[in-house]
Amino acid sequence: MAGIQQSMTQYVRDHSKLKYVFFGGKGGVGKTVMAGVTAMWFAQQGRKTILASTNPVHSLSGLLDQNVFGQPTAVNNVPNLWAYEIDTKDTIERSKVEIKNKIQWFLKFAEISTQADQFVESATMNPAFEESAMFENMVELMFKNEYEVYVFDTAPTANARRLLGMSKVYSLWVNKMLKSREEAKSLRELLSFTKKKEADPLMDYLVGFRDRMAHARDLLTDNQLTSFFFVTLPEALPIAVIKRFINWFHDFGIPVGGVVVNMVIQKDQVHAGSPEFVRNRVAMQDAYMKQIWEDFDGNVRALLPLLDDEIRGTQSLDKFVKHVFG
Numbered sequence: 001m002a003g004i005q006q007s008m009t010q011y012v013r014d015h016s017k018l019k020y021v022f023f024g025g026k027g028g029v030g031k032t033v034m035a036g037v038t039a040m041w042f043a044q045q046g047r048k049t050i051l052a053s054t055n056p057v058h059s060l061s062g063l064l065d066q067n068v069f070g071q072p073t074a075v076n077n078v079p080n081l082w083a084y085e086i087d088t089k090d091t092i093e094r095s096k097v098e099i100k101n102k103i104q105w106f107l108k109f110a111e112i113s114t115q116a117d118q119f120v121e122s123a124t125m126n127p128a129f130e131e132s133a134m135f136e137n138m139v140e141l142m143f144k145n146e147y148e149v150y151v152f153d154t155a156p157t158a159n160a161r162r163l164l165g166m167s168k169v170y171s172l173w174v175n176k177m178l179k180s181r182e183e184a185k186s187l188r189e190l191l192s193f194t195k196k197k198e199a200d201p202l203m204d205y206l207v208g209f210r211d212r213m214a215h216a217r218d219l220l221t222d223n224q225l226t227s228f229f230f231v232t233l234p235e236a237l238p239i240a241v242i243k244r245f246i247n248w249f250h251d252f253g254i255p256v257g258g259v260v261v262n263m264v265i266q267k268d269q270v271h272a273g274s275p276e277f278v279r280n281r282v283a284m285q286d287a288y289m290k291q292i293w294e295d296f297d298g299n300v301r302a303l304l305p306l307l308d309d310e311i312r313g314t315q316s317l318d319k320f321v322k323h324v325f326g
């Protein structure tokens, strides 16, 4: 049946432990706006909330009209709300140094006399390296546990799915690595005269990484704590994109909170005498709305009007709150 069965407000009230909220969807559909509005709503409920972005191309400072780059920053005139654009470049540089140290240590351990540089280069030129850094940033913020609610702008959607999927396989692999390293180590200790325990930074790193991934997986697949919402427009491509995402997420057991339809033209503003362009767009949206009710039956949480202006600044966000959490 066409219609909202469980609104955004009902959903968050029914999930009173909700702590990690994500928005995904095609480019330009309103993910940043939705993250901003949702974070603001939680803050207005008295929950200590952070709106965070791990994307290297940030837009929170633009959305809030305030510089929130590089550190969690209290949002002006909105109690309980912090915003934070995480410096991905910095993390990448730090990770490079860390990796270099580990590779150097390992080469020395294995008594291989090669410069670490070329290994570091090939490890960090990998495009997935940046995505991993973003994911690690997000996880680090979550683990610090300094806020009651975390709203993430631009879910590293494909990445989250891949990394979470991988974490199972990864943990098997790390365990195997650990076993053979333990064996190698005890052999070395057996052969050495001193028999003193050696520090093993590579092993420590592997164990640490495995445990962090497992913990992240537990949090991100907990349907009381986590929800991924998907934003679409009543148009073919954004619908196709979120259908694909939702299927992936179901496969990985990542909780999907529902679908938000943005930029719906308000019918009460349109009549027979309206420009043909407007009437045609309304007809197009009507057709795709039918598809939305069929495809996302029971999971549509809000229909949001197309405003006659962009949404920028906390006042304008605040006005939009009532449309989302009406």
Ligand SMILES: Nc1ncnc2c1ncn2[C@@H]1O[C@H](COP(=O)(O)OP(=O)(O)OP(=O)(O)O)[C@@H](O)[C@H]1O
Binding pocket: 026, 027, 028, 029, 030, 031, 032, 033, 034, 059, 154, 262, 263, 264, 304, 305, 306, 307, 308, 309, 310, 311, 312
């Ligand atoms: N309902 C709406 N009415 C009018 N303008 C809107 C509406 N929703 C979003 N916008 C505007 O549309 C633009 C895109 O929104 P937003 O930046 O939130 O999209 P996004 O999905 O985060 O984009 P990107 O994929 O680039 O990160 C912004 O200028 C925003 O102010």
Ligand SMILES: [Mg+2]
Binding pocket: 031, 032, 033, 059, 153, 154
């Ligand atoms: Mg955005």
